[in-house]
Amino acid sequence: MAIQRALPADGDQPDRWEAQLRKGAVEMAALASLWQGRLYGLEIIRFLESQSQLALAEGTIYPILNRLKAEGMLTSEWVEAEAGHPRKYYSLTDAGRQRLRQMAEAWTSFSRGLSHLLESVLQQQEKIQ
C-alpha cells in the first residue's frame, strides 16, 4: 500500500493524489470497470481490454483487487456458476465510489495538463512527411 504514511487520519494531501495517479491509473481503471455493476476477476480484464485497450495481466489485477478490498473500496462474494466454477464477484462500496470520483477528477486534471503540453507536438502531425 502506499497512500498512507504517518499522516493524520484525514490529512490526505491533494499532492499525493497526483503522484498516485501517475502510477495508479490501473487501480482507477479497476474501480471504474465496476461502476455499472459487479464483475469477476477475469471479466474485469476483458472489460478493460475491450473498453479502453488497457491490457492487464492476471498477476496485475488480483493483487490490486485484494488491496482495494482490504482498503474497503469494494466487496466480494462467491457466486456459483451453472456451468463452470465459482466466481468471485467484486462490487464497489460507497467509499469506493467516492474515491473513484476523486480519482476521476484528479485524472482529468492531470490528463488535461499533459494534453496541453502535447498540443504543439500533435499540431505538427499534419506537417509531418
Place this chain on the structure above:
Amino acid sequence: MAIQRALPADGDQPDRWEAQLRKGAVEMAALASLWQGRLYGLEIIRFLESQSQLALAEGTIYPILNRLKAEGMLTSEWVEAEAGHPRKYYSLTDAGRQRLRQMAEAWTSFSRGLSHLLESVLQQQEKIQ
C-alpha cells in the same frame, strides 16, 4: 496454461507503449518540455510545474535526462551564464522528436480510453449530494 499472449496474429509491437506510458508519462513530459526549444534541468522542472501541475523532484528529472541522452533522444551543452554558474541545456534530437510524437499519439489513445471509462463516473457528478 495461462499463456496469455498465444496470439500469433498480433505480431510484436514496436514497444509496449501502453505499459510504458502508465509509468513513463514523466519521460514523455520531459521530452515535451523541450519541444519549443532548449532548457536546462531546473528550468524543465519549473516549466512542467507551471504548464501542467506536474511537480517533479530533481532526483527524478536528472536520471531521466541522462537516460534520454544515452538513448540519443536529446543532446546537452554547457552554457556559461552571465550572472551565475554554467547550465546544461538539453535539446531534442530528431530521434527524440520522432519518439515524442509516437508517445504523444499513444498517450492520446490511452488517455482517451480511460476518459471513456470515466465518462459514466463523471456524468454522475451533477447528481451527487
Place this chain on the structure above:
DNA sequence: GCACTATACATAGTTATACGAGGTATGAAG
C-alpha cells in the same frame, strides 16, 4: 582570500508497481 550563500547538476539507496510464470481449485468431458 576566506567563509557563506545560492544555484545547478548529480547519484546512491529505498520503495512501490506491474508483470511473468507458475500453482491451486473446481467441474465437465472422454
Place this chain on the structure above:
DNA sequence: CTTCATACCTCGTATAACTATGTATAGTGC
C-alpha cells in the same frame, strides 16, 4: 481417473520515481 477449460492466487523480478544527500561553480560580505 485423466485431461481440459475456467478462474483465482502468489512469489520473484525488473524498473521507475522519489528521498536524501553530495559535489561544483560563482557571487557577496568582511
